Amino acid sequence: MKPRSYAPYAWSPIIRRPKFSWPNGAKVAVWLIPNIEYFALDEQIPASAGGGGKAPDVPNWAVRDYGNRIGVFRMMETMDRYGARGTVALNSDLCRMHPEIIEECMARKWELMGHNESNTRRLNEMPPEEEKGVILRTVAEIERASGVKPRGWLGSGLQETWNTLDYLVDAGLDYVADWVSDDQPVVMTLDDNRTIMSIPYSYELNDKPAFEKKNRTPEEFTDMIKRQFDVLYREGETQARVMAIALHPYITGVPHRIGALDKGLEYICKHEGVWLATGAEIAAAGRKALGA
Numbered sequence: 311m312k313p314r315s316y317a318p319y320a321w322s323p324i325i326r327r328p329k330f331s332w333p334n335g336a337k338v339a340v341w342l343i344p345n346i347e348y349f350a351l352d353e354q355i356p357a358s359a360g361g362g363g364k365a366p367d368v369p370n371w372a373v374r375d376y377g378n379r380i381g382v383f384r385m386m387e388t389m390d391r392y393g394a395r396g397t398v399a400l401n402s403d404l405c406r407m408h409p410e411i412i413e414e415c416m417a418r419k420w421e422l423m424g425h426n427e428s429n430t431r432r433l434n435e436m437p438p439e440e441e442k443g444v445i446l447r448t449v450a451e452i453e454r455a456s457g458v459k460p461r462g463w464l465g466s467g468l469q470e471t472w473n474t475l476d477y478l479v480d481a482g483l484d485y486v487a488d489w490v491s492d493d494q495p496v497v498m499t500l501d502d503n504r505t506i507m508s509i510p511y512s513y514e515l516n517d518k519p520a521f522e523k524k525n526r527t528p529e530e531f532t533d534m535i536k537r538q539f540d541v542l543y544r545e546g547e548t549q550a551r552v553m554a555i556a557l558h559p560y561i562t563g564v565p566h567r568i569g570a571l572d573k574g575l576e577y578i579c580k581h582e583g584v585w586l587a588t589g590a591e592i593a594a595a596g597r598k599a600l601g602a
Contacts, residue, residue, distance in 0.1 A: 322496075327494075332550045334585070337546025337547060337583040338543050340552075341555070342554075344382065345464075345558045346415075347558070351366050355374075356430065376560055383414070384559075385557065385562060386414060393586060395420050396415070397590075400452060401426055421461070421589055423460050423590075424448040427444055427451075442473070442477045449482070462485040462593065463486045464486070476500055476504075479505075484594070484597075485506060485508065486508055487510075487511035488508075493552055507597055507602070510552040510554050516555075528569060532577075535577070536574065
C-alpha cells in the first residue's frame, strides 16, 4: 500500500449505511481474543509492552511466564463454562516453546491467528524484507503446529508498516484486526484491488490498558464489559455490531482478576441474539453481508 492520508477503505458514517445483519438475526457478534504471547528472556521487552529494562528483565518476564504456565489454563476453564471459543493472537515462537498450549487450544476448537513470531519484535521496527519473512514464517509455523492455516492477523502492538496489508494478503490471510476504527467489519482495498477484511478489535475493552494504564479494578472491568455490551446490543437492533474482548493470560488469568471475565461472560450469555464467534467467522459473515 502506498503512503496515503486516509485508510484503505471508504469513510462511511454508520448512520448512513445499509442494514447489516449477522447469521440467525444476532444483534452482536462477541469474540474473545486471548493474546498468548512469547517473550524471549534474552531480548528486551518493549517499553510499549510494559517493559523497557535491560535483559534479562526478570520481574516483567516472569509475570508473563506465569500467564503461559497457569493463567491461560484458568482462562480456558472460565471460557469453557460459557461455550466461548477464543481467537488466539498467537506469537508463533510459542508453538515451539510451549506446544502443550497449542494442544489445549485445538482441543477446544479455538482459532489461532498470527501475532508475529515474538512479542519482543514489532513489524514497524524491521526492514521490509524481514517483515515479509516474519509474516510468512509466523503463518507457516502456526499451521505446522496446529494443522490449520491461520485466517487472520493481529500485529504485535497492533503495529503495521505501509507494506503489511500486502504481505498479509500475499500470505493468504483473510482478515486483520489492527484497525480499531469501527464496530462492524470493513473491506480494505489495496492498491492492486485485492481486498482483506478489517474486523473490530478493541484497545478500550482490553485488559492490558485497563489494568496497567488506567488502573481499573476487576469490578470496574466487569462493569466495562457490561456497559459495552448493553450499548452494542441496543444498537444491534438496527445495525448489527461486533464486540471484542481482548485478554492477556498474565493479566486476566491471575486469581483475583479471573472473576471479572467470568461475571462478564455470565451477563452476556443471559441475552438472546448473541453470537459467540471467532474472528474468521466474523470476517466471513462480514464479507458475505457486504458482498465483498
